[in-house]
Amino acid sequence: MPLPLLDAASSVFIAGPVSMNVAASRPGGFPALSRAVGCRVSSDRRHVTVLVGAAMAAEVIEGVRRNAAFAAVFSDPPSHRTLQLKGKDAIVLPAEAGDAALADAYRAGFAAVLEPMGFPPAIIHAFLAVPADDLVTVRFTPSSVFQQTPGPHAGEPLGGSA
Amino acid sequence: MKITLDAIRECLEGVIPGNIATCAADGTPNVAYLSQIQYVDSEHLALSYQFFNNTRRNILASPYARIAAIDPHTGAHFRMSLHYLRTEESGPLFENMKARLESIASHTGMSGVFRLLGADIYRVLDIEQVPGETLPSPPRRNLLAALRACAEQLSAATDLDALLGKLLDGLERQFGVEHAMVLMLDEAGGRLYTVASRGYPSSGVGSEIALGDGVIGVAARERTPIRIGHFTAQYSYGRAIRDSLARQGGAGIETEIPLPGLPDSCSQLAVPIMACQRLLGVLYVESVQDLRFGYDDEDALVTLAGQVGACIRLLQQAHEQPLLEQPDETGAAAVAEDPPPRHGGQAVSLRHYGENDSVFLDGDYLIKGVAGSIFWALVSDYVDKGRTEFSNRELRLDRRIHLPDISDNLEARLILLARRLAERKAPLRLEKTGRGRFRLCVDRPLVLVDAAP
Numbered sequence: 001m002p003l004p005l006l007d008a009a010s011s012v013f014i015a016g017p018v019s020m021n022v023a024a025s026r027p028g029g030f031p032a033l034s035r036a037v038g039c040r041v042s043s044d045r046r047h048v049t050v051l052v053g054a055a056m057a058a059e060v061i062e063g064v065r066r067n068a069a070f071a072a073v074f075s076d077p078p079s080h081r082t083l084q085l086k087g088k089d090a091i092v093l094p095a096e097a098g099d100a101a102l103a104d105a106y107r108a109g110f111a112a113v114l115e116p117m118g119f120p121p122a123i124i125h126a127f128l129a130v131p132a133d134d135l136v137t138v139r140f141t142p143s144s145v146f147q148q149t150p151g152p153h154a155g156e157p158l159g160g161s162a
Numbered sequence: 163m164k165i166t167l168d169a170i171r172e173c174l175e176g177v178i179p180g181n182i183a184t185c186a187a188d189g190t191p192n193v194a195y196l197s198q199i200q201y202v203d204s205e206h207l208a209l210s211y212q213f214f215n216n217t218r219r220n221i222l223a224s225p226y227a228r229i230a231a232i233d234p235h236t237g238a239h240f241r242m243s244l245h246y247l248r249t250e251e252s253g254p255l256f257e258n259m260k261a262r263l264e265s266i267a268s269h270t271g272m273s274g275v276f277r278l279l280g281a282d283i284y285r286v287l288d289i290e291q292v293p294g295e296t297l298p299s300p301p302r303r304n305l306l307a308a309l310r311a312c313a314e315q316l317s318a319a320t321d322l323d324a325l326l327g328k329l330l331d332g333l334e335r336q337f338g339v340e341h342a343m344v345l346m347l348d349e350a351g352g353r354l355y356t357v358a359s360r361g362y363p364s365s366g367v368g369s370e371i372a373l374g375d376g377v378i379g380v381a382a383r384e385r386t387p388i389r390i391g392h393f394t395a396q397y398s399y400g401r402a403i404r405d406s407l408a409r410q411g412g413a414g415i416e417t418e419i420p421l422p423g424l425p426d427s428c429s430q431l432a433v434p435i436m437a438c439q440r441l442l443g444v445l446y447v448e449s450v451q452d453l454r455f456g457y458d459d460e461d462a463l464v465t466l467a468g469q470v471g472a473c474i475r476l477l478q479q480a481h482e483q484p485l486l487e488q489p490d491e492t493g494a495a496a497v498a499e500d501p502p503p504r505h506g507g508q509a510v511s512l513r514h515y516g517e518n519d520s521v522f523l524d525g526d527y528l529i530k531g532v533a534g535s536i537f538w539a540l541v542s543d544y545v546d547k548g549r550t551e552f553s554n555r556e557l558r559l560d561r562r563i564h565l566p567d568i569s570d571n572l573e574a575r576l577i578l579l580a581r582r583l584a585e586r587k588a589p590l591r592l593e594k595t596g597r598g599r600f601r602l603c604v605d606r607p608l609v610l611v612d613a614a615p
Contacts, residue, residue: 021230023183023193029224031191033183033241034292055293056239063191071183071191084193119178119234122297126237127178129295146216148194150275155215 004045005142005159010083011041014048014074017109022050022138023071024063024090032059036072037130038099038106048072048085049139051095051103053130061136064090070140073148077114082148083158087140100132165289167204170233170240171457174199174207175391176266177234182209184220184227192216197266197276199231200259201457202283207242210263211249211280221246227284230292236299239292244284251280254386261380265390305462308336313469321597322573325473329445329466330360337462339447341424344435345371345378346443346574348531350566354382354444355531357574357581359422366422367581368529381432382444389431389460391453419527429454433463437471442571445470478571509607510589514538516613519564529582533575535564538612540602541590545610554598576600 006014014020020036034057036050050072054061064070070090075082107128111121145158174180180196194217198210209229211218221227225246232239250256260278267276312332319325326344333339343359343366356369373383381388429449435442445467447455455463513522519534520527529537539562543549557563558572565572580592589605 019179019195021181021183021193021195023191023228025185025189025191028226029185029189030226030243031183031185031228033181033193033228033230035181035230035239053293067189069190071193073181073193073195075195077179082195086190086192123178123234123237126295126297127232127239127292150195150197154213 005145006041006045006048006085008045010145011045011048013076013081014072014083014085015039015041016076017106017113019075019077019110020050021073022052022057022060023073024060025067025069026059026063027066032063034060035128037128037135038103039072039074040102047139047141048087049093049137051099051106051130051135051137054134054136056130056134057136061092061138064092064138068140070138072140075148077117080149082150082154084146084148085140085142086144086146088143090138090140093137093139095135095137099135099137103130103132103135165240165291167201167207167242167286167289170231170238170289171201172235173231173233173238173240174201175234175453175456177453178232180229180231182217182227182229184217185224186216186220187223192220196229198259198263199229200255200262200281202255206247206283206285207244208250208255208259208281208283210259210276210278211282212263212276212278221282233296236296237294238296239294240289241292242289243287245287247283247285249280249282254384255283256281257380257384258386258388261377261388262390265392303338305337305458308332309462309465311336312466316466316469316473319473320477322474322477322571323577325470325477326358326577329470330358332466333447334360337447337459339449341427341449342445342447343422344443344445345382346571347382347441348566349570350564351531354378355578356419356421357443357578362422362424364420364422365581365585366420367585368533368578369419369421371421377430378432378444378446381434381446382441385434385436385441387431387433387460387464389455391429391455393426393428424448424450426450428452431455431460431463433460433467435467435471435474437475442471442474443574474571477573507589507606509609511609511611512538512541513611513613523586523588526586528586528588529579532564532566532570533579533582535562536572536575537579539563541608541610544602544604545608550602550604551595552600552602554600 022034022036024032026032034052036052038051040049068090070087073084107125111124114124115121147156147158148154176198180199182196183193185191200208202208227244230241259281263276263278315328315332319328330342333342341361343356345354346357347354352373353370356366359365371379373379377388427448429451432444432446434444511524518530520530521534521537539560554572583591591603593601593603595601
């Protein structure tokens with residue numbers, strides 16, 4: 001069995017208090033886009049699960065259900081460090097026990113990262129607000145990982161096939 | 163209600179970075195962060211193209227994008243569908259985005275990384291508000307009311323000096339702008355000269371900046387407003403002035419008046435003053451606060467500058483009317499003048515250099531250019547003929563004065579000259595005696611030395 005694409009440091013990074021955005025594709029070449037509100041990585045680092053709001057991410061969920069193609073980008077605002085993962089086998093799953101707490105912890109952690117940069121926590125909590133009963137998850141196997149920190153090397157694959 | 167692009171412009175300022183999703187030809191999605199979203203008009207916006215990355219590759223293969231932006235005051239979250247149209251690699255929009263990108267780069271530690279290759283223009287297909295919570299909008303100054311009050315004041319001005327005074331008063335009182343300056347174009351020299359300012363330790367009247375230098379010079383060259391929200395060394399005064407000096411090969415340093423300006427300026431907005439599609443000058447405002455000026459401030463000041471331009475043009479035309487309609491300006495030379503009283507005291511030396519019409523007063527730089535040639539004509543007539551009364555009309559026709567053309571703003575040069583004399587506490591001053599007329603008042607004997615070749 002090949003090694004997982006995601007190394008240990010990257011899996012800690014994407015599950016941390018970083019900005020998270022996800023995309024899928026809809027028919028006719030139209031992309032779908034949403035913010036995510038948390039991320040967990042399986043213990044063998046082969047599967048990544050992101051938490052989204054069903055209402056907020058409705059079009060992404062529809063796209064994933066159609067064709068299983070998925071992209072997720074993770075960025076640390078103070079350092080600009082950014083990683084994008086892509087998968088071809090994404091599925092939509094219900095939230096598990098503990099996901100609501102994970103989303104709450106994520107929001108608080110991300111707001112704490114942004115507060116010293118001049119962003120009031122209330123703003124962060126507002127645009128990341130997802131009712132606990134609205135949480136769903138998208139699980140995928142990363143098939144490619146891209147370094148996306150701003151600069152001329154942004155977009156270069158770190159592993160997998162582009 | 164349909165959400166319009168102009169209603170959500172605040173979200174495009176990039177305070178909270180936006181995102182973009184695109185699809186490759188095979189449908190593989192891609193998601194990335196946006197450095198810059200620029201409002202173009204009610205149906206279009208522009209994104210910065212900086213690197214040939216996946217987003218770029220995708221958009222050339224499939225022109226549809228989805229972007230998200232968040233209002234930094236309320237947290238309101240919007241998503242838009244876009245259709246890529248074209249890329250602009252020069253021109254006003256490109257220069258505007260280039261200046262703003264540089265400011266964003268400086269603010270985020272990305273100087274030298276961000277470089278604008280093009281402005282990608284997109285049509286906005288739809289806008290939706292993403293379900294979520296929002297905070298109440300903070301109360302803000304009503305810019306339309308400020309604009310109206312300011313405009314009413316401007317229309318009461320009867321000469322350029324009063325117009326500029328009312329403009330700077332209005333900016334301070336109605337818009338809360340504490341640091342502002344007005345620069346006029348010297349078309350022949352390809353430069354702008356400061357004619358009025360407010361809120362600086364020294365007025366800097368007479369200081370110059372070349373077209374294309376800094377925020378002010380780029381706004382003038384491109385005839386477009388330039389607005390930045392964070393300090394950037396690339397567009398700072400120090401840089402602009404150093405560049406300008408380097409181009410002159412180090413010459414003329416002694417005739418350099420420092421441009422006024424805040425050393426710790428963060429927000430800057432330069433708006434061209436236009437009339438009949440001609441550039442007359444630039445209105446410039448700045449603040450030590452980040453993101454002090456938004457899209458609405460830019461709209462208000464562009465509108466105000468339009469009125470200033472029209473007023474300047476009207477005042478100029480009033481001075482170009484036939485003689486009969488201008489009784490105050492007629493026959494200035496024909497009026498019998500009493501010989502001016504001769505003053506005692508130590509003589510003042512005035513030295514004129516013909517190559518740039520610079521004039522030095524007791525060895526210190528006073529003025530140059532067109533205003534320098536006016537001054538030299540005035541003091542020559544004073545010494546040779548004992549004249550003290552002058553009219554704008556005769557100056558406009560005087561061959562000794564190197565006015566670029568008849569519609570040049572002579573009044574602006576006279577304001578500049580009068581202020582320089584006052585600021586230098588020179589023993590000479592200009593006093594207004596009527597519409598288009600003034601008197602040269604001299605307190606000490608003059609010794610003229612013409613160093614012209």
